[in-house]
Amino acid sequence: MKKYFSLFSLFCVCSLSAQTRLTLEQCRSMALEHNKSIAIAQEQIHQAVAKKKAAWTGYLPKLDANAAYIYTNKAISLLSEDKFAPVGSVMSDGSFGFTADQVNNRWTVVGGQPVPLDAGGQPFNPKTNPEKIEWKGYAYLPKEAFTVDMKNSFLAMVGLTQPVYMGGKIREYNKIAGFAESIAQAQLTAEQSEILYSTEESYWQVVSLTHKAKIAGEYKILMTQLDANLQAMNEEGMATKNDVLKVKVRLNEVDMSLTRANNGLRLSKMALCRMIGMPLDSDIEPEETFDAGADAPADSSDVWKNRPELQSLDYLTRIADSKVRIAQAGYLPSLGVTAGYLVSNPNPYNGFTHDFAGNFTVAVALQVPIFHWGEKRQQVNAACSERNVAKLKREETAEKIELQYTQARLRIDEAGKRQASAQKNLEQAEENLRYANIGFEEGVIQVAGVLEAQTAWFSACSEAVDARIDMKLCRVYFSKVSGMLKN
Numbered sequence: 001m002k003k004y005f006s007l008f009s010l011f012c013v014c015s016l017s018a019q020t021r022l023t024l025e026q027c028r029s030m031a032l033e034h035n036k037s038i039a040i041a042q043e044q045i046h047q048a049v050a051k052k053k054a055a056w057t058g059y060l061p062k063l064d065a066n067a068a069y070i071y072t073n074k075a076i077s078l079l080s081e082d083k084f085a086p087v088g089s090v091m092s093d094g095s096f097g098f099t100a101d102q103v104n105n106r107w108t109v110v111g112g113q114p115v116p117l118d119a120g121g122q123p124f125n126p127k128t129n130p131e132k133i134e135w136k137g138y139a140y141l142p143k144e145a146f147t148v149d150m151k152n153s154f155l156a157m158v159g160l161t162q163p164v165y166m167g168g169k170i171r172e173y174n175k176i177a178g179f180a181e182s183i184a185q186a187q188l189t190a191e192q193s194e195i196l197y198s199t200e201e202s203y204w205q206v207v208s209l210t211h212k213a214k215i216a217g218e219y220k221i222l223m224t225q226l227d228a229n230l231q232a233m234n235e236e237g238m239a240t241k242n243d244v245l246k247v248k249v250r251l252n253e254v255d256m257s258l259t260r261a262n263n264g265l266r267l268s269k270m271a272l273c274r275m276i277g278m279p280l281d282s283d284i285e286p287e288e289t290f291d292a293g294a295d296a297p298a299d300s301s302d303v304w305k306n307r308p309e310l311q312s313l314d315y316l317t318r319i320a321d322s323k324v325r326i327a328q329a330g331y332l333p334s335l336g337v338t339a340g341y342l343v344s345n346p347n348p349y350n351g352f353t354h355d356f357a358g359n360f361t362v363a364v365a366l367q368v369p370i371f372h373w374g375e376k377r378q379q380v381n382a383a384c385s386e387r388n389v390a391k392l393k394r395e396e397t398a399e400k401i402e403l404q405y406t407q408a409r410l411r412i413d414e415a416g417k418r419q420a421s422a423q424k425n426l427e428q429a430e431e432n433l434r435y436a437n438i439g440f441e442e443g444v445i446q447v448a449g450v451l452e453a454q455t456a457w458f459s460a461c462s463e464a465v466d467a468r469i470d471m472k473l474c475r476v477y478f479s480k481v482s483g484m485l486k487n
Contacts, residue, residue, distance in 0.1 A: 306483025
């Protein structure tokens, strides 16, 4: 017997140690750490920060290196065929000309100056009619000598580009990147608020069902005690068989209510475990009572300041303003400076020989838009419409949030009145049950009266729990609507 008692004691200790007591703050922290939406929102913040840093580099010069290899199956020839160039002289004025011993033309004297004659014996001006000159000697220019072998070409370039003036586009892009980071931060806050609200809702649901299960257990104890008393009274002839059967039926109903309460409690614990990242079969026990909870904010000014939805829409409106200025910058010129060093093979600076040679380049590029068939104007119109849409969405959301805030205020007032009424009903039900038990013991109240008083007490207890939980949930909802439910 002692062996069995020891095993039973060990089982009880293991069961108690396996049970995990959690506070509301612990559940909130675990839910934030476990939830994938929070991790996604944090990665989006990292992405926005990286884009912001990338946008800032638009002010800095860019250094790029490019290389290329080109293969062609034909060589490049500067002449279509072999050529014969006449042999002349460089004249005193630096022009190309001839002397009398370099041509076969006959000559005559016109105005005291020697003038060549063409094949028909007519004098001509060699500068205007050079085709009539009969050259005595020609230089041979073979096509092969003017053929460049560029079948294998190598190009490499290192270039530096610095934007000087881009119409303010770089500045606006940096603003947009900063606003995008702020939007990502606001979205993280919104995700945290949703997770915290769902976690507290599940937590207080577990608290509610825990109390209801205890109430159902106490109700069963009352019914079991009443059943035992009636059976004893029936054996002594002081109660009828009908009274005993009524209590039996009600006891079966209580067993079913207790089973439903325990099943609901188990499911609510599994839902909370899933939310905070614990195994679904974990036996958790909430530590908070109905007295926990913070007071709601006193005014509505925090709504406009703390709601992440409004903050995101404010930043979206600013982004739309920047997009309008970017579209307007399309009318402005763009100025940039480039510098680079180009290396090529064949070498174009030494007769296209097969070796590497390079050259420095510096350029200033200016682009001025003149006529684009109204493209820039339509882009500005589209950006202005996008800005108007962002402003309208912000106004619409502000109106909805104001309505939510008012509803949350009214729900707290209603919950407070319901809680006060439920507490009064509970006190009256307890008093009625006490009088019913005394009257039953004295024999002045029938079993039906006791059953009715116990049922009223059970309903009043459940209603009191629901009222208190509703007040907690209303306060949590008000904190969420006010933008105060944060990590």
